[in-house]
Amino acid sequence: MSDPIENKSPQNSEHAAQQQQQQLYLRSSITAGIRRNSSVVYPVSKGEYPPVKRLDPMHKKRILVTGGAGFVGSHLVDSLMLLGHDVICLDNFFTGSKTNVTHWIGHPHFELIRHDVVDPILLEVDQIYHLACPASPRHYQSNAVKTLKTSFFGTYNMLGLAKRTKARFLLASTSEIYGSPAVHPQPESYWGNVNPIGPRACYDEGKRVAEALSYSYARQDNVDIRVARIFNCFGPRMNWNDGRVVSNFILQALENKDLTVYGDGKATRCFQYVQDLVDGLIRLMDSDVTEPINLGNPEEYTINEFAEIILKMVGEGKETTAKVVHLPAVEDDPQRRKPDITKAKELLGWEPKVSMLEGLRGTVAYFRSTLDDEH
Ligand SMILES: NC(=O)c1ccc[n+]([C@@H]2O[C@H](COP(=O)([O-])OP(=O)(O)OC[C@H]3O[C@@H](n4cnc5c(N)ncnc54)[C@H](O)[C@@H]3O)[C@@H](O)[C@H]2O)c1
Numbered sequence: 001m002s003d004p005i006e007n008k009s010p011q012n013s014e015h016a017a018q019q020q021q022q023q024l025y026l027r028s029s030i031t032a033g034i035r036r037n038s039s040v041v042y043p044v045s046k047g048e049y050p051p052v053k054r055l056d057p058m059h060k061k062r063i064l065v066t067g068g069a070g071f072v073g074s075h076l077v078d079s080l081m082l083l084g085h086d087v088i089c090l091d092n093f094f095t096g097s098k099t100n101v102t103h104w105i106g107h108p109h110f111e112l113i114r115h116d117v118v119d120p121i122l123l124e125v126d127q128i129y130h131l132a133c134p135a136s137p138r139h140y141q142s143n144a145v146k147t148l149k150t151s152f153f154g155t156y157n158m159l160g161l162a163k164r165t166k167a168r169f170l171l172a173s174t175s176e177i178y179g180s181p182a183v184h185p186q187p188e189s190y191w192g193n194v195n196p197i198g199p200r201a202c203y204d205e206g207k208r209v210a211e212a213l214s215y216s217y218a219r220q221d222n223v224d225i226r227v228a229r230i231f232n233c234f235g236p237r238m239n240w241n242d243g244r245v246v247s248n249f250i251l252q253a254l255e256n257k258d259l260t261v262y263g264d265g266k267a268t269r270c271f272q273y274v275q276d277l278v279d280g281l282i283r284l285m286d287s288d289v290t291e292p293i294n295l296g297n298p299e300e301y302t303i304n305e306f307a308e309i310i311l312k313m314v315g316e317g318k319e320t321t322a323k324v325v326h327l328p329a330v331e332d333d334p335q336r337r338k339p340d341i342t343k344a345k346e347l348l349g350w351e352p353k354v355s356m357l358e359g360l361r362g363t364v365a366y367f368r369s370t371l372d373d374e375h
Contacts (some may be wrong), residue, residue, distance in 0.1 A: 017082060020050060021275070022275045024078050024103055025235060025236040025366060040088060049107045051362050053084035053254045062086045062124065066117050066158060067131035069096030071237050072172070075278045076103055088123060092116040094135045100237050109186045117154030127167055131172040136242035137200065144202035152178060159217045170215050170226040175296065175337055177202045177229065185338035188229065188292045198332040211292065218290065226284050231296025231339045235274030235359060236366035246271060249307055250367045253314035263329030264306035270308050272297035272357030276352040287328025296339030297352040313364055
C-alpha cells in the first residue's frame with residue numbers, strides 16, 4: 001500500500017501540515033470546553049489523535065519544551081509532535097494552561113509534567129527548548145523577584161540538564177534585551193539600552209543574564225547552545241487577560257469597548273505571527289548557528305495605526321461605537337522596536353511568511369469563537 005506521507009510534494013505537505021495545525025486550536029470546545037450556564041463540559045475524546053509523522057529511530061528526538069503549556073510553547077509542542085518527535089512539556093501553569101495541550105494528553109509520544117524550573121529536574125533528553133518565563137509585563141511584574149529567579153535559576157537548571165545529557169539547548173530570549181533602543185532597526189550586534197532598576201528590569205535583565213549564562217556554559221562546558229531573540233508575537237491561544245496590546249485591542253473591539261492606547265500612540269511595534277516564530281525556533285535549533293538570532297516581522301506600525309486596523313477588522317459590517325482613547329504612558333515602554341532579520345535570512349533561510357493582517361484575521365476569528373463559547 002502506498003504511504004500517504006511520502007506521496008506528498010513538499011508544498012502540499014507543508015500546506016496540509018499548516019491546516020492540520022490550525023485544526024488543533026480552532027477546535028475550541030475540545031481545548032477550552034463547552035460552557036453551559038454555570039458549568040463547563042469537556043468532551044471525552046473518542047476519536048483519534050491528530051496523525052503524527054512516522055520517524056525512524058535515527059531521526060526521532062526526545063525534546064523537552066519548558067513553558068510548553070504557554071502561548072508560544074503550545075504551538076511549538078504541536079509542531080514538534082506533528083513532526084513525529086517524543087515531546088515532554090514541562091510547565092508550572094503560572095500563565096500557561098493544560099487546555100493548550102489537552103489534545104495531546106495520553107498520546108504515546110507526549111508527556112506533561114507540572115514542575116517549576118526554579119528547581120532542578122532529572123530527565124533524559126536530546127534537545128531543550130527553554131521557554132519557561134512569563135512574557136507579559138502584567139504577569140512578570142506581578143512577582144518581579146520570582147521572574148528573576150525563573151530567569152536565572154530556571155536557565156541555570158536547564159543548562160545544567162543540557163550539560164549532563166549533552167542535549168542541545170535553545171533559549172527563548174527577547175527583543176527586550178535591547179531596552180529602549182538607540183539603534184533602529186536592531187541588529188544582533190547592538191548591546192542595548194536597558195534601565196537596570198526600572199519596573200521592566202526583572203524581565204529585561206533576567207533575559208540578559210539568561211543569555212550570559214548560556215554563553216558562559218557554552219565557553220566553559222561546551223554546552224551546545226542556540227539563542228533566539230524573539231520580537232513581539234501574536235496569535236491564537238494568547239492569554240487574553242495579559243494586558244498585551246494585541247489581545248487587549250481585539251478583546252476590547254469584540255466587546256464593543258473603547259481601545260485603550262497608553263501614551264500618544266506614536267510608538268511603533270512589529271508583530272510576528274506565532275507559526276512563523278515556531279518555524280524560526282525549529283530552524284535555529286536544527287542549525288549550526290550559535291550566535292544570537294533575531295526572530296521577528298519587520299512590518300512596522302504605530303500603536304495608533306494598529307488600533308485602527310483592529311477596530312476596522314472586528315467591526316466589519318457591524319455597527320460599533322468603540323473608538324480609540326488615550327491613557328497616560330507606561331514607564332519605560334520602548335518607543336521603537338523593529339528587528340533587523342538579515343542574519344535569520346542569511347543563516348537560517350528564515351523570514352516571516354504570514355503578514356500582520358493575515359495573522360490578525362486568524363487571531364480575531366479565534367478570539368471571536370472563544371468569546372462565543374463563553375456566552
Ligand atoms: N510572546 C512574545 O511576544 C514573546 C516575545 C519575546 C520573548 N518571548 C519569550 O518566549 C517565551 C514564551 O512566551 P509566551 O508568550 O508563550 O508566554 P506565556 O506566559 O504564554 O508562556 C510562558 C510559559 O512558561 C510557564 N512558566 C512560567 N514560569 C515558569 C516556571 N518558573 N517554571 C515552569 N514554567 C513556567 C508559564 O506557565 C507559561 O506556560 C518566554 O520565555 C518569553 O520570554 C515571548
